[in-house]
Amino acid sequence: MKQSEIIHLAKQEGLVLSEEVFKINESGVDFRVGHATDQHGDKWILRVPRQKESMRHADVEKRGLDILSENVTFEVPSWSVFTNHLIAYKQLEGVPAATIDMDEQAYVWGLDEQNPPEAFYRSLGKAMAELHTLDIRQFKGTGINIIEGKGMRPDMKKRMNHIREHFNVNPALWERWEAWLANERIWPARAGVRHGDLHPGHILINHQSAVTGFIDWTEISVGDVSVDFTAHLQIFGKEGLQKLIHAYDNAGGRTWSGMQEHIEEVKAAGPIIVAEYALVSGLKNMHEMAVQMLGADE
Known part of the structure; x- marks a missing residue:
């Protein structure tokens, strides 16, 4: 999936992203991961499923994250967008090890x-x-x-x-x-x-x-x-x-x-x-x- 297609998916969910500040990470087995910035300068993580089966655990993952966010002191994602075609959340503090x-x-x-x-x-x-x-x-x-x-x-x-x-x-x-x-x-x-x-x-x-x-x-x-x-x-x-x-x-x-x-x-x-x-x-x-x-x- 091209960058322009991911940006279009996000726009359909009310998330307006910059085309200039956008990077795709292809290393994931289930998801392509986009790193983007919106019109306000906030940084976002976008997960785009590679195939239908990639979303097989998404509902469960979301429920797990909701519980974790209330019970742990370290950061976990909070999904703002959750559809069959796109998951998006504001980038957390820190960078991958x-x-x-x-x-x-x-x-x-x-x-x-x-x-x-x-x-x-x-x-x-x-x-x-x-x-x-x-x-x-x-x-x-x-x-x-x-x-x-x-x-x-x-x-x-x-x-x-x-x-x-x-x-x-x-x-x-x-x-x-x-x-x-x-x-x-x-x-x-x-x-x-x-x-x-x-x-x-x-x-x-x-x-x-x-x-x-x-x-x-x-x-x-x-x-x-x-x-x-x-x-x-x-x-x-x-x-x-x-x-x-x-x-x-x-x-x-x-x-x-x-x-x-x-x-x-x-x-x-x-x-x-x-x-x-x-x-x-x-x-x-x-x-x-x-x-x-x-x-x-x-």
């Missing part, structure tokens, strides 16, 4: 990724702890998926079996998943509210590299909060994960003895998420990515 360079297929960082400052870890741990310890009863009846403590392992087993019905899974990977499921010791006892896709592009920071908010809540749910740590492990390694868990624990986050080991296994199960999206979206490139990540010939 990193953005994706589509040509290089790499992060462009807004902080020192080789040595993230203490302020980043302390504030990220605090925000995550605040999110994960919210009262989950507030989210019941919203349509948000809720898998509580004892249901987490059976739910994962169900997801694994569903993927194996549609894809070939490398036997060694499958055995690892099975061993993980059997190791009850390292699983958390309690569920929490989770972002679901907490990578640096969805984490906002200020000039001191302190976290100010989270964006893109498409995958918000209640369940195993460990998934919110996996991108950090992927990027900053085990040492970085240990620092984050320490900050999280100090901020009142719920930790347990096998937490780090469990997060490592959640990361190893990441291909399940990609395969699930491939099945829902029907996208050929996502199917190919899932096949590659699952590590077995079709």
Whole structure:
């Protein structure tokens, strides 16, 4: 979709945007993201679905954001425009911890990724702890998926079996998943509210590299909060994960003895998420990515 088409969509909803100050980010799987300025000089974020399925969670996301805005101290988006073709909200304070360079297929960082400052870890741990310890009863009846403590392992087993019905899974990977499921010791006892896709592009920071908010809540749910740590492990390694868990624990986050080991296994199960999206979206490139990540010939 061209810039002019997005501007026209916004105008239909009463949002008049400048053509001169407009940038499109193509890195998102579900949405194109526009960065724009209106006639008053206010900055806006626009999310345009790539296909109909991209909006499959939009109603749920909106209800989740409405609850979060009343219950957390960090910033979350407040949607001013919400249609089947466009989501728009005023830009939050802060900038993404990193953005994706589509040509290089790499992060462009807004902080020192080789040595993230203490302020980043302390504030990220605090925000995550605040999110994960919210009262989950507030989210019941919203349509948000809720898998509580004892249901987490059976739910994962169900997801694994569903993927194996549609894809070939490398036997060694499958055995690892099975061993993980059997190791009850390292699983958390309690569920929490989770972002679901907490990578640096969805984490906002200020000039001191302190976290100010989270964006893109498409995958918000209640369940195993460990998934919110996996991108950090992927990027900053085990040492970085240990620092984050320490900050999280100090901020009142719920930790347990096998937490780090469990997060490592959640990361190893990441291909399940990609395969699930491939099945829902029907996208050929996502199917190919899932096949590659699952590590077995079709």
